[in-house]
Amino acid sequence: MELSMDSSFLWLLLSLLLSVIFLLSKSFTKAISSRDHQLPPGPKPRPIVGNLFELGDKPHRSLARLADVYGPIMTLRLGQVDTVVISSPDMAREVLQKHDAVFANRSIAEAIRVLSYTDASLIWLPPSHRWRNLRKICNTQLFTPQRLDAHQSPRREKVDELMQFISDSASKGLPVEIGRVAFTTSLNLLSRTIFSVDLADLYEESSQKFKHVVQGILEEAGKPNLSDYFPLLPWIDPQGIRRRSRGYFKQLHDVFDEQITRRIRSYNLDETKVVGNDFLDELLHYRVQEDGSKFDRHAMKSLFTDIFVAGSDTTSATVEWAMAELLRSPAAMAKVREEIVRVMGLGRDVNEDNIEALPYLQAVVKETLRLHPPAPLVPRRTTGATVELSGGYEIPNGTRVLINVWAIGRHEGAWKDAGIFSPERFLTTEVDYKGRDFELIPFGAGRRFCPGQPLAFRMVHLMLASLLQRFEWRLPEGMEAKDVDLEEKFGLTVVMASPLRAVAVPVSHDERVGATCII
Template sequence: MDYSTLVLWISLVCSCIHVFNLLARKQSCKGKLPPGPVPLPIVGNLFKLGDKPNESLAELAKTYGPLMTLQLGRVTTVVVCSAKMAKEVLQKNDQAFAGRTVLDAVRALRHNEASMVFLNPNPYWKKLRMLSNTQIFTSQRLDSNEGLRRQKVQQLVSHIGNNCTTGRAVDIGRAAFACTLNLLSNTTFSVDLVDPNSESAHEFKDVVWKLMEVVGKPNLSDYFPLLRPIDLQGIRRRSTALLKKIHEYFDGLIQERLLYRASSNSPRMNDFLDTLLDHKENDDDKFDIKALLTDLFVAGSETSSNTIEFAMAELLHSPQTMAKARSELLQTIILDQQVEESDIARLPYLLAVVKETLRLHPPVPLMIPHRAESNVDICGFTIPKNTQVLVNAWGIGRDADIWPNPNAFIPERFLGSQVDFRGQDFELIPFGSGRRICPGLPLAYRMVHLMLASLLHSFSWKLPDEMSPEDMDMRYKFGLTLQRAVPLCAIPIQD
């Protein structure tokens, strides 16, 4: 097909889409939709999104309110931009909004059909949640793995300590990523997945970020479903290649374990992989182990390491805040002692630093798209069935009606405050809420606090090349998750 024919075909399809769009809205919107900007023909409000939709939508909410409607091509979308509206959607009408809008990028390798993140709340999804909640994220299992986390964090500290004698800068995000990745791989496979001193951790991190960037990129196939077979932007092709690379990391380990289990004299490893293989052998369903592992490793490693990197960046950008956090640690824990998880509750300023980091830099700024499973009435408006619902966690965290001086990093705002990020306080929902809350939150809580506390307790830090805090580049890149535009590098100093 030549270019002119392709353009003509696309024009005809878009014209049909526009007609269908108008008819669909007339049929579905018997009630009153929330207000929003007037859509253009065919494309609707797509041009309103920009390259950082979280910021664009937060700005639009100032005009149209905390619950607003956008027509994104063929997809009617309601955007939630306040704590009050988030509570209506994620708590009061939790079941009605538990569905997922499936992004075309995650249709690669049919990942959406086996992913705990993107499945609709069907029996298979419930089974995956049950497995995660009972086999890996329970308090009992997490408590039993405390020694493993201590060991991995100590390896992180030792790795960074090697740089003190040479004065070399450490890539904070890369080091935190390797630590988190190996913790997950030891919990799952009983082995390290990467060597922190090699390029393997960097390569895996690069693949994971590229996948997050591709999945979070505005995609015409999502807004005009009839264009999916064409994959005009090549997004599904790229996500397919990236998912294949991630699966390659797991293939060898799974095959090795299958051979190990086949040996009659081999004792059980009793890790998460053994549990998954047992389930696959005893279940009639086509249980996709690699899809579940992809969800676990991609979400767990990327979000935790990014939070550590953002926290360290904010502390280096604010030396007085860094000094307060280190002072609390050194007054609470003797310098030569290792930070323990039991110490975290005695570190209120550190807890405040993490909350403030998650307020300003939520791991998933727009959260994973929800979908209305039925018509729902909220505050005098009707959200029609199948409407896409975006919760702007980034915008809620910077709502000036809730947070004084919302764009400033001020951990003190959480001292003496009962606001937490476990899904019950809707002004701070970096991990979501309700039945779609991130199942890995309990592990993330322990790992992020322990890693950050250990980095601050073991070393003082300075910026490289005589850089001043004012010279730091604090910009970020937008994807399904957030990442710093410029990786944070800092020089550790042994006290």
């Protein structure tokens, strides 16, 4: 959660605002303190700003340290807003399973309240008829095994293009920027499924522009925004966050507008024509139905925003983090490559159907998601009732809640040597990330479990397995394993602050021909 200005300037801004909000904040604080609720403990708030400055530029880590002092459920006063933070598997289970209905709403950052996006977003809508309809369409028309199987071939084609690009880079002696090529491939894997076209080219800078837009949205939404913490300020937008965010959303929506318009024109303006080859066709089909499930252009653009922002950046970040951890752990790198070669050989490409036969590869991905969950802080909000949790704590209706997924994945009570990358731990446990085991919830849990998890599973494993099967990987000259920089850059998602660069060494022709495949 990077500050958009240094602390001194922020304090100056707050001082200027003080004369406007002091009386109101005083009365607001008095009203809050008079509530007859036993909130969980937490650090003592400062006047006006509360605990805002205790978040730092990596709030998932700051909140984890505070949880060590105040416990797995604590209350922070962020500006004028009470926020309850959940930091253990047991508390996450209580919130996301036992009281899932009450905690099912999201708290929404002001940065994304632009272009009416949240009014039609599967991610941000509250549970409702419209939300259930969106989820049903995604689950039945996009993420079913049958639909995913039907699009295996174009996804394999995009991965083959990635392999060719890396081979070309290797032939020129150029290191590969893992995050960039993984993002471009993830983007095209999605765009082929949604639009049947590529939105970027590995050999051009178009993917960088799209990545800049997606990461711009995530970064603006992850910044500490005064408008989120002081109820009087959203209409002022004092830091310009909503203005910049609106520009990023507009660029994204322009891309989607172009695709929708092109498809409608391909029907010769006959919007009842259904091709059924991709997700856009399915939505255009729903658009003309008279069963209450219509999709206008705005609803489509909001849903596409959900899919591309949530899918492209998180998938590529997971691949990049996995490669970084493997490059830091040569033994794990050798073990996963040995498994892939032993099971698949080198003469046959890995396909999505082969993933289940690669348990150590799956363990590498689980361990990466444990240590580096793409969305480290998951926002919720209580709705409809006051909830009593363990310890006698009461969470009032309307309270903002943060699930610290990052802290849960590193919880010492749930994981031995929690800070160490060790895929072997998942070879002897049934813990999975499908929302049932609260020690590992990178895709969430309960009714808001990420519907895109089946596609993410395929994309991450397919890319990672192909990278490891076709190439040996080395660090650039002069670097050692310990030199791989795992510093984070925080937004709604956490990415590597320093892009990972590695040198690919293609497996020789003799090795490929001589390899044995056992499935």
